[in-house]
Amino acid sequence: MPRTCTCTRPAMLLAAACGLATTAPAAALTSATLTATDLARRQVRIHRLGEDLLGFFDESRKLVEEPVEHFVRIDFEAADDAEGTPSSPGDGAPRTASVRLVDGQRIVGAWRGVASGGQAIRLEHSALGVVTIEIDRIRLLSWSADGQAPADPSVDRIALRNGDRLEGFVAALRDDAVEVTLADQAQPIVVPLGRVTSIALANPVRPTPSTLDRVAFHDGTTVLATRSRIESDQLSFAPAVANGHAQAVVKIGLSKVARLELRRSGHRLVDLASLPRQVMTGAEVFGVPMPPRIDGGHLWLHAPLMLRVDLPPGATRFAAVARLDDSRFAAGAAAWADLVLRIFVDGDLRAEQRLHAGAAEATINIEADGALLQFEADPANHGPILDRLVLHDAVVLIHAEEDAR
Secondary structure, eight states, rough: OOOOOOOOOHHHHHHHTTTOOOOOOGOOOEEEEEEETTEEEEEEEEEEEEEEEEEEEESSOOOOEGGGGEEEEEEEEOOSSSOOOOOTTTSSSSEEEEEEEETEEEEEEEEEEEGGGGGEEEEEETTTEEEEEEGGEEEEEETTTTTTOOOOOOSSEEETTTTEEEEEEEEEEESSSSEEEETTSSSSEEGGGEEEEEEEEOOOOOOOOOEEEEEEHHHHSSEEEEEEEETTTEEEEOOGGGSSSOOOOEEEEEGGGGEEETTTSSSEEEEGSSSSSEEEOOETTTEEEEOOOOEETTEESSEEEEEEEOTTTTTTEEEEEEEEEEEOOTTTTGGGGGGEEEEEEEEEEEEEEEEEBBEEEEEEEOOEEEHHEEEEEEEEEEEESEEEEEEEEEEEEEEEEEEEE
């Protein structure tokens, strides 16, 4: 006869009294990395996100509940199935586009034409449905995976597939064309969207509301949200895309979500790679240029180097994992790498770490309540041979109220 077990309520109470956790099925728990307001990170399995509490299983498999305001970010494991990238209308591929808004949101979805007489566009996203966005809220509309908005455009700019660019004023969009009045002309011309890779609009940037969460999808979509909740492996939230106001609540599987930024602490994170930076000295080894570069969202450095990064208003802390870049080392070559990394905030030394083959990684977590973050990488033994360094998960914590001003 098969063995069976029936758990009665008294038995469950006894288990709870003995400190035994009752867990949901493994498939209903999602692995994630939690970042707290002190920038400490830990690997967990998410159980539940409510209005006030976040529940998760920690490294010791213990069910923990802590106030949501203790955390600023949840990074979920990457999904196996990557979604499509933008492609231009009329090129034989699906009409997929991405739009970047003036408040930093980004939507990637199927092009569904225009609305409101050409003063708004419509994109269909797999989780958000059909979203209507007014063109005065758009910074960049792109059918190219590498499309980027100008830092401070003074005129509207249209990039064409043949490499040409048009400048002027975009009066309206059509389902399959764009109407633009060129700078030296009085009458608009009509350009087929099949010839266009991107349209950058000279709409001013607007601050991100400090009270809204931010949901990032694996397809590159990032939206502001209210009422973020997690039950088992499902995330529900009200996106604030159309007109910047909250819409109806949507529910999606966490397998589609890359990151959830929580704003209930009054703080947010900014990736170091996105901040303005300037090389002061170095960035050259034996006459060969070795400038800093961004690789996969991480900052790559080579000693000797002095690099300055402008901190945004409201900055309070900086954290990263500094690691020798041995990805291209030949067998036995790692022993040559040996450098000293120093980090200053407004000229004040906050961290110093020597990295070599025997200690190739260091966790950095420092106060950064200033205007300038400075990195100095100096060769130790053996000179600047293979002294390559990568700053992984490098982030700056910002007081959101200061950031929104």
